[in-house]
Amino acid sequence: MQIAARLATGGTILDITGDIDLAHSPAMRKALLQEIKEKKTPKVFLNLEKVRYIDSSGIASLVEGLKASRDQGSRLILYGLSKTVREVMELSRLQKIFEIHDSEAQALAS
Amino acid sequence: MALSPRRATGTQRSSEIIISGMGVRVRGVRLTKSKDKGRSRAPARPEMLLKLELHSNPEALCLVRATVERAAEVLHFQDVETRAIVRSVDEALANVMRHAYGGRPGLPIEMSCRRLEPGAQRSAQGGIEILLADKGAPVKPSTFKGRPLDQIRPGGLGLHFIRQSMDEVEFSRKKGKNLLRMVKYLSPTSQAAASEGEQKCR
Numbered sequence: 001m002q003i004a005a006r007l008a009t010g011g012t013i014l015d016i017t018g019d020i021d022l023a024h025s026p027a028m029r030k031a032l033l034q035e036i037k038e039k040k041t042p043k044v045f046l047n048l049e050k051v052r053y054i055d056s057s058g059i060a061s062l063v064e065g066l067k068a069s070r071d072q073g074s075r076l077i078l079y080g081l082s083k084t085v086r087e088v089m090e091l092s093r094l095q096k097i098f099e100i101h102d103s104e105a106q107a108l109a110s
Numbered sequence: 111m112a113l114s115p116r117r118a119t120g121t122q123r124s125s126e127i128i129i130s131g132m133g134v135r136v137r138g139v140r141l142t143k144s145k146d147k148g149r150s151r152a153p154a155r156p157e158m159l160l161k162l163e164l165h166s167n168p169e170a171l172c173l174v175r176a177t178v179e180r181a182a183e184v185l186h187f188q189d190v191e192t193r194a195i196v197r198s199v200d201e202a203l204a205n206v207m208r209h210a211y212g213g214r215p216g217l218p219i220e221m222s223c224r225r226l227e228p229g230a231q232r233s234a235q236g237g238i239e240i241l242l243a244d245k246g247a248p249v250k251p252s253t254f255k256g257r258p259l260d261q262i263r264p265g266g267l268g269l270h271f272i273r274q275s276m277d278e279v280e281f282s283r284k285k286g287k288n289l290l291r292m293v294k295y296l297s298p299t300s301q302a303a304a305s306e307g308e309q310k311c312r
Contacts, residue, residue: 019175022204023168053175055200056267084193091274092267 003031009108011043011075017050020058029061036068036076044069045107049080054088066098075099079107156224156239159184166207166217166244174221175200178240181223185238188300194275195238195294201268202242202290210246210288219244226293237277237295243287 001018012035020028035041044065048054062078069076079101081089089095101107159181164170178199182192203219211217220243228236273279278293 019172021168021171021175021200022207023171053172053196053200055197055204056271057204059267087190087193088197088271091271 001027003028005031005035008043008045011045012039012041013045013047013104015047015050019053020051020061021053021055022057025055025057025061028058029064032061032065032076033068036065036072036074040072041074043075043077045104046076046078047080047104048078048082048085049104051082051085054085056088056092059088059092059094062098063094077101077107077110079104156226158222159225159238160221160223162221164203164219164221165215166211166219167215168204168207171200171203174203178223182238182294185225185236185296186300187238187294187296191294191297191300195240198272198275198292198294199240199242201271202292205268206242206244206246206288210244210249212247217244217246226295235296235298235300237293240292240294242290242292245287248283249281249288 001016001020001024004015004017006013006015014031014035016028018024032044032046035044046062046065062076066076077099080103081100086095089098089100099110101110160177162174162177164174175196179192179196182195187195199221203221206219207213220241222241224239224241226237226239228234272292275294276292277295278291280291282289282291
């Protein structure tokens with residue numbers, strides 16, 4: 001899994017590539033919490049277009065990020081979810097808890 | 111850091127395939143055509159498809175997922191069913207690594223996949239049976255349940271995913287091993303596709 005950060009309107013986009021599983025979710029959690037808690041970025045966009053798989057540890061990291069962003073008064077915005085990622089979101093009944101958009105353009109315009 | 115299949119080394123025999131690499135040892139049995147064409151099928155003993163020996167190393171999970179995905183495809187599971195099977199195996203292995211072995215790497219896990227023939231077990235369609243065994247700390251069956259989903263907090267989702275994704279999930283402990291049995295049956299539409307696929311192979 002690879003994580004790259006780039007600046008966007010009002011915040012930062014984290015581009016995630018690969019599988020978010022037990023081996024790699026700690027890295028995503030670290031990057032996410034660093035952006036939210038340490039850098040206090042007002043909007044953190046998580047680009048999941050190139051994520052092929054996410055497991056429950058990845059979902060747990062996203063939930064932790066969401067809670068941190070709520071505590072900070074910032075926003076965590078997800079976009080580009082694959083069918084596999086959407087299924088896992090639906091299984092965990094979290095799709096309505098997160099702010100989710102189909103594309104980067106929609107996410108940035110939100 | 112995803113594992114590349116190129117890193118694995120493989121040897122192939124006439125009736126079994128052995129692939130080893132990245133701490134995972136895979137024994138696969140080639141599917142053979144049925145010789146009793148035309149005869150009525152009686153419920154058969156589940157046919158071994160795969161046997162994997164791996165270590166409690168999270169880096170091995172992607173290799174296992176790829177292997178199980180292919181096994182499910184070979185059995186003609188639909189995409190959504192294949193994803194459910196892969197998700198369940200991945201979550202179950204992650205639970206073994208995190209809880210039974212407490213995050214310690216290098217400890218043994220065995221996994222076997224068997225093909226359930228149509229008419230076998232409780233299914234008219236056939237399916238796949240997956241068995242996991244580990245020598246980790248005993249897991250209390252009473253704790254073998256996920257958390258309520260109305261609590262928005264990290265953790266506790268893996269078991270919920272497994273139960274939602276598989277048709278049968280059984281946990282037991284025998285001879286110092288935690289044993290997890292998971293079964294997914296082919297849906298009628300998958301079975302139709304499987305029959306069609308077999309026709310094309312002949």
